[in-house]
Amino acid sequence: xxxxxxxxxxxxxxxxxxxxxxxxxxxxxxxxxxxxxxxxxxxxxxxxxxxxxxxxxxxxxxxxxxxxxxxxxxxxxxxxxxxxxxxxxxxxxxxxxxxxxxxxxxxxxxxxxxxxxxxxxxxxxxxxxxxxxxxxxxxxxxxxxxxxxxxxxxxxxxxxxxxxxxxxxxxxxxxxxxxxxxxxxxxxxxxxxxxxxxxxxxxxxxxxxxxxxxxxxxxxxxxxxxxxxxxxxxxxxxxxxxxxxxxxxxxxxxxxxxxxxxxxxxxxxxxxxxxxxxxxxxxxxxxxxxxxxxxxxxxxxxxxxxxxxxxxxxxxxxxxxxxxxxxxxxxxxxxxxxxxxxxxxxxxxxxxxxxxxxxxxxxxxxxxxxxxxxxxxxxxxxxxxx
Amino acid sequence: xxxxxxxxxxxxxxxxxxxxxxxxxxxxxxxxxxxxxxxxxxxxxxxxxxxxxxxxxxxxxxxxxxxxxxxxxxxxxxxxxxxxxxxxxxxxxxxxxxxxxxxxxxxxxxxxxxxxxxxxxxxxxxxxxxxxxxxxxxxxxxxxxxxxxxxxxxxxxxxxxxxxxxxxxxxxxxxxxxxxxxxxxxxxxxxxxxxxxxxxxxxxxxxxxxxxxxxxxxxxxxxxxxxxxxxxxxxxxxxxxxxxxxxxxxxxxxxxxxxxxxxxxxxxxxxxxxxxxxxxxxxxxxxxxxxxxxxxxxxxxxxxxxxxxxxxxxxxxxxxxxxxxxxxxxxxxxxxxxxxxxxxxxxxxxxxxxxxxxxxxxxxxxxxxxxxxxxxxxxxxxxxxxxxxxxxxxxxxxxx
Numbered sequence: 196x197x198x199x200x201x202x203x204x205x206x207x208x209x210x211x212x213x214x215x216x217x218x219x220x221x222x223x224x225x226x227x228x229x230x231x232x233x234x235x236x237x238x239x240x241x242x243x244x245x246x247x248x249x250x251x252x253x254x255x256x257x258x259x260x261x262x263x264x265x266x267x268x269x270x271x272x273x274x275x276x277x278x279x280x281x282x283x284x285x286x287x288x289x290x291x292x293x294x295x296x297x298x299x300x301x302x303x304x305x306x307x308x309x310x311x312x313x314x315x316x317x318x319x320x321x322x323x324x325x326x327x328x329x330x331x332x333x334x335x336x337x338x339x340x341x342x343x344x345x346x347x348x349x350x351x352x353x354x355x356x357x358x359x360x361x362x363x364x365x366x367x368x369x370x371x372x373x374x375x376x377x378x379x380x381x382x383x384x385x386x387x388x389x390x391x392x393x394x395x396x397x398x399x400x401x402x403x404x405x406x407x408x409x410x411x412x413x414x415x416x417x418x419x420x421x422x423x424x425x426x427x428x429x430x431x432x433x434x435x436x437x438x439x440x441x442x443x444x445x446x447x448x449x450x451x452x453x454x455x456x457x458x459x460x461x462x463x464x465x466x467x468x469x470x471x472x473x474x475x476x477x478x479x480x481x482x483x484x485x486x487x488x489x490x491x492x493x494x495x496x497x498x499x500x501x502x503x504x505x506x507x508x509x510x511x512x513x514x515x516x517x518x519x520x521x522x523x524x525x526x527x528x529x530x531x532x533x534x535x536x537x538x539x540x541x542x543x544x545x546x547x548x549x550x551x552x553x554x555x556x557x558x559x560x561x562x563x564x565x566x567x568x569x570x571x572x573x574x575x576x577x578x579x580x581x
Numbered sequence: 582x583x584x585x586x587x588x589x590x591x592x593x594x595x596x597x598x599x600x601x602x603x604x605x606x607x608x609x610x611x612x613x614x615x616x617x618x619x620x621x622x623x624x625x626x627x628x629x630x631x632x633x634x635x636x637x638x639x640x641x642x643x644x645x646x647x648x649x650x651x652x653x654x655x656x657x658x659x660x661x662x663x664x665x666x667x668x669x670x671x672x673x674x675x676x677x678x679x680x681x682x683x684x685x686x687x688x689x690x691x692x693x694x695x696x697x698x699x700x701x702x703x704x705x706x707x708x709x710x711x712x713x714x715x716x717x718x719x720x721x722x723x724x725x726x727x728x729x730x731x732x733x734x735x736x737x738x739x740x741x742x743x744x745x746x747x748x749x750x751x752x753x754x755x756x757x758x759x760x761x762x763x764x765x766x767x768x769x770x771x772x773x774x775x776x777x778x779x780x781x782x783x784x785x786x787x788x789x790x791x792x793x794x795x796x797x798x799x800x801x802x803x804x805x806x807x808x809x810x811x812x813x814x815x816x817x818x819x820x821x822x823x824x825x826x827x828x829x830x831x832x833x834x835x836x837x838x839x840x841x842x843x844x845x846x847x848x849x850x851x852x853x854x855x856x857x858x859x860x861x862x863x864x865x866x867x868x869x870x871x872x873x874x875x876x877x878x879x880x881x882x883x884x885x886x887x888x889x890x891x892x893x894x895x896x897x898x899x900x901x902x903x904x905x906x907x908x909x910x911x912x913x914x915x916x917x918x919x920x921x922x923x924x925x926x927x928x929x930x931x932x933x934x935x936x937x938x939x940x941x942x943x944x945x946x947x948x949x950x951x952x953x954x955x956x957x958x959x960x961x962x963x964x965x966x967x968x969x970x971x972x973x974x975x976x977x978x979x980x981x
Contacts, residue, residue: 238798238799238800238801239769239798353887354662355887356887383661383662383825383888384661384825384827384866384869384870385661385865385866385869385883385884385887386661386887387869387871388869388871388881388883389883389884391871392881392883410798410799411871412799412873413870413871413872413873414871415873416871416872416873416874416875416877417871417872417875417877436875437875437876440873440874440875441875450800451799451800452873454799454800454802454803455799455803455828455873456803456806456826456828456829456831456832456833457828457873458827458828458831458855458867458870458872459831459855459856464807464810465803465806465807465832466803467800467803467804467807468800468803468804469804471768471770471771471801472768472770472798472800472801474768487800565875
């Protein structure tokens with residue numbers, strides 16, 4: 196087995212606020228191999244973006260603080276590097292693209308200035324060579340007439356074009372890992388299809404790893420090799436994309452799949468996950484999902500009274516399994532069920548998944564690449580003809 | 582606690598009266614007449630330049646749109662940004678002045694009404710916005726936000742208003758004691774519930790839902806969609822449901838209209854449209870939606886280029902520069918009936934982007950020649966009946 200490109204182990208991040216320390220990331224572990232696309236899925240406040248930013252050490256300190264864990268990239272712990280060493284990693288070995296390209300491009304510099312800056316910084320070439328590299332990287336992302344585009348400003352371009360410029364900029368130094376934080380959320384669906392197609396093509400050519408942060412399960416299903424589902428600052432399920440969609444184990448993952456309207460399946464009523472996405476400033480005790488969990492309610496209805504407890508929820512009160520609420524008062528991470536390998540190559544953190552009690556506590560490491568990819572026809576007419 | 586109980590108590594007689602009103606209205610409209618009838622609606626925004634703000638052109642955001650919304654039913658309006666779907670919703674409610682065309686609500690000409698009669702009409706036609714934070718006044722309590730329309734329209738005041746607000750809050754799944762809180766104290770999903778409570782406060786029978794769930798988390802979206810569905814069942818409200826998410830539109834709508842560059846290019850019942858799309862734009866739009874299945878079966882058609890600017894739309898069929906179907910037809914047609922995209926000016930002069938500024942991705946790469954049917958370039962196809970279910974209309978010269 197080759198070494199993973201990136202392994203995050205038990206990462207813990209805190210932010211000090213006026214109301215004290217909050218813990219948006221509480222013991223996250225995940226692994227990425229070269230050429231792999233690892234999706235990180237979750238809702239607002241689950242810690243997915245904080246995890247991504249921390250890989251580049253872009254968490255502002257203060258108020259942010261790395262409280263524990265390690266982020267090993269090609270054998271080095273990024274959390275131990277000096278700021279100077281870290282600057283050499285950023286943009287060169289690991290690059291990042293963001294959701295809203297307009298806010299991450301500087302409006303007062305031309306596209307060319309911004310791409311060339313990174314190339315000059317990392318590649319030790321003359322400015323003429325840097326311009327050539329920049330032109331080539333625009334051409335690689337499908338922008339015609341790149342020589343002229345280099346002299347344009349971000350506001351002169353459409354949203355889809357700007358996202359291509361961001362990708363060109365991120366990839367101009369041939370990074371080994373690309374962190375894509377909701378790269379297509381702000382785009383229309385036909386432009387999203389273009390951008391994802393482009394990322395897949397570039398990834399294949401360069402054997403680049405991608406950490407794909409998203410909340411869109413459709414984007415995950417089509418692009419990811421491995422999926423990590425996050426909830427309340429922890430990974431609660433980790434598996435290959437096929438296993439996760441075929442056999443979701445955690446009740447939250449199950450709920451997400453059920454509550455999503457699907458094309459071609461006109462259900463009369465959607466199933467829901469009740470309650471609200473929890474706020475990092477007020478995590479509930481125990482398993483952070485128990486106030487919304489369907490499974491623990493069902494089990495509690497048939498369990499002996501001494502194994503259940505009554506909790507208050509947004510909707511009133513509910514009876515749940517005591518094990519899900521059990522909390523140890525020392526650490527903010529306490530009381531969470533651990534991530535265990537409940538099936539081969541399939542991790543979940545729920546007391547009431549099958550095999551959980553006997554499953555080993557291991558770090559999720561999955562070296563897998565999907566076989567089936569969706570077939571794409573560029574401007575094709577096959578299939579268009581009804 | 583007691584105040585909550587009284588609130589719950591008064592809710593019982595309150596809700597049925599709300600339900601009866603529109604239900605009676607539905608019978609009125611049942612004699613074949615649609616609740617809302619939109620005909621040849623156009624909304625053009627002037628583009629002004631220079632010191633004297635001379636009008637140099639128009640952004641044709643909505644350019645000849647016609648449809649009916651029936652009582653108690655949902656019409657889904659889907660399209661990409663810049664297609665004009667939001668402008669349609671706002672023009673119908675007279676939040677934006679129309680350039681031409683007509684909107685009738687129960688046979689009343691909405692654009693002709695003035696003063697008191699217009700104000701009365703507004704009771705019946707409401708809107709729910711995408712971003713619940715920017716559509717709720719941060720300095721008003723929830724109780725005042727929901728209660729204000731009741732006072733303005735002289736429906737309830739004092740303790741009666743309080744009771745109405747409490748029952749509305751309960752109806753949308755919020756604790757009535759929340760009425761003393763401010764918008765910032767709520768999560769996105771709760772704020773959207775508040776926006777819904779305000780919209781139904783006057784017992785309207787038509788609501789424009791402008792992207793009501795696209796700003797919400799996935800697990801919250803389904804809660805809001807179910808709530809809107811329940812309200813429609815109970816109160817008989819008709820929705821114009823505007824969204825860009827095709828799966829949400831399919832789930833929620835009885836009938837669906839697809840917009841491209843200010844026009845409706847296809848309209849059919851939701852089942853028919855998704856099972857049997859006719860317009861090449863609808864087909865590629867549907868194929869672009871990511872499938873939540875790791876072993877996808879459908880093929881994806883990636884369209885080249887982007888939606889052109891509504892200030893300078895292509896001639897003839899607005900979709901012809903990107904259309905795969907006309908290319909295929911042109912390859913088999915007589916040369917005299919076809920035109921080359923290069924001769925028509927694509928590229929080198931790239932088209933302005935859909936948002937009205939800047940340039941988009943080119944439709945052709947260098948040295949490429951693509952031919953399209955001359956008819957598609959010269960004449961705009963009308964929305965006409967296509968093969969399949971009755972009422973399935975599409976605007977395309979080529980499709981069957």
